[in-house]
Amino acid sequence: MSFSFWLAIFCVTSSTNGLPLLEKNADLRNPFVGFYVFPHGGVTLDPASMNYSSEPAFKKGSQEKSIQLHDAMQQAADDLMKSKPDRIIFSTPHGFHLTDNHVIVSTPTVYGTAGWIWSNFTAEFDIDMDLSGILNAELQSANNHVDLMTLGVGHETLPLLWAEVIPWYFIRKAAIKAGLPLPPALYIGQPTNVNIDNLRNIGRDISKVALLRKEFADRKIAVVISGDLSHYHSNDKNSPYPYSLVSKVFDEFVVNWAKMDMNAETEDASSKEILEKAGGIQNEAGHCGYTGFAMLHGMLEELVHQDWRFKSHFYTYQVPTYFGMMVSSWLPDVSSS
Ligand SMILES: *[C@@H]1O[C@H](CO)[C@@H](O)[C@H](O)[C@H]1NC(C)=O
Numbered sequence: 001m002s003f004s005f006w007l008a009i010f011c012v013t014s015s016t017n018g019l020p021l022l023e024k025n026a027d028l029r030n031p032f033v034g035f036y037v038f039p040h041g042g043v044t045l046d047p048a049s050m051n052y053s054s055e056p057a058f059k060k061g062s063q064e065k066s067i068q069l070h071d072a073m074q075q076a077a078d079d080l081m082k083s084k085p086d087r088i089i090f091s092t093p094h095g096f097h098l099t100d101n102h103v104i105v106s107t108p109t110v111y112g113t114a115g116w117i118w119s120n121f122t123a124e125f126d127i128d129m130d131l132s133g134i135l136n137a138e139l140q141s142a143n144n145h146v147d148l149m150t151l152g153v154g155h156e157t158l159p160l161l162w163a164e165v166i167p168w169y170f171i172r173k174a175a176i177k178a179g180l181p182l183p184p185a186l187y188i189g190q191p192t193n194v195n196i197d198n199l200r201n202i203g204r205d206i207s208k209v210a211l212l213r214k215e216f217a218d219r220k221i222a223v224v225i226s227g228d229l230s231h232y233h234s235n236d237k238n239s240p241y242p243y244s245l246v247s248k249v250f251d252e253f254v255v256n257w258a259k260m261d262m263n264a265e266t267e268d269a270s271s272k273e274i275l276e277k278a279g280g281i282q283n284e285a286g287h288c289g290y291t292g293f294a295m296l297h298g299m300l301e302e303l304v305h306q307d308w309r310f311k312s313h314f315y316t317y318q319v320p321t322y323f324g325m326m327v328s329s330w331l332p333d334v335s336s337s
């Protein structure tokens with residue numbers, strides 16, 4: 001039964017902005033066990049024993065900040081595995097990507113290394129090709145700009161790069177520690193160009209598919225968004241990017257958003273922070289994460305409309321060298337249900 005069919009049955013309520021939200025329905029079940037934001041800077045991988053002093057814009061305090069990020073990422077990955085997800089919806093800004101469209105990668109496995117001095121750090125995970133196909137078809141039928149991508153006859157292992165490997169390196173370690181299999185994933189490549197309405201709408205539609213299609217609704221799904229904040233924090237002559245005052249302002253809006261719970265009372269303030277304030281200057285901020293954050297916000301909005309509540313767990317925000325990195329999550333608020 002297709003999601004568009006269900007859309008016709010559940011008459012939809014209109015919202016002030018973005019796509020219509022599903023009407024409230026007590027029979028729906030929330031399949032999401034958690035939503036995580038992971039950074040993907042190489043300095044987070046092994047800051048305690050590797051010497052990063054030749055990294056661009058490395059300065060006094062960089063190592064300690066990198067260690068804090070490392071520990072936060074491991075903690076977040078441990079918390080993620082504790083919720084025992086059986087699928088992970090994973091979003092990356094610079095793996096496979098297109099200029100304006102989302103891409104869903106469909107191949108049995110992906111593998112890669114974190115590159116540069118971190119090429120001995122690797123990650124590998126399986127893709128759930130059935131769910132990827134369903135998600136793509138449903139998103140397309142709701143007029144999102146998305147397509148499925150594969151290679152050859154669809155049996156190849158496709159490569160991962162740092163923005164995928166780094167979060168999954170921590171998740172794999174957590175899975176091994178917990179004695180659990182690494183969950184298969186759906187891989188969503190974010191477009192290069194930022195269209196906030198499209199990002200928010202595709203997020204809402206991903207949640208609708210997860211609520212209305214049994215193949216998703218019966219699962220325990222964790223969402224992992226790979227993304228870094230502004231790259232314009234340093235005036236060090238070794239920084240690969242220029243310094244801009246926008247860096248601090250943009251990162252603060254994103255951090256404010258990440259620290260807010262998501263529920264009926266907070267959603268307006270939350271939308272204002274991420275869609276209006278951060279969104280209004282994202283163009284000048286040199287981030288590589290806003291696309292995933294805006295999509296994630298849309299996903300949460302759809303769930304909040306069903307009266308579900310999500311608690312923010314903020315792990316850390318640091319700028320060890322020239323770019324901002326944040327580790328945060330939202331988990332279902334069980335105390336309120
Ligand atoms: C790290 O490497 C730099 C050279 O790249 C060296 O000057 C420094 O002493 C090293 N630090 C440690 C703690 O080994």
Ligand SMILES: *[C@@H]1O[C@H](CO)[C@@H](O)[C@H](O)[C@H]1NC(C)=O
Nearest residue numbers: 046049050117118120121122
């Ligand atoms: C990669 O090599 C570095 C030494 O250069 C080492 O500290 C680190 O533990 C290695 N990482 C893995 C995952 O093997």
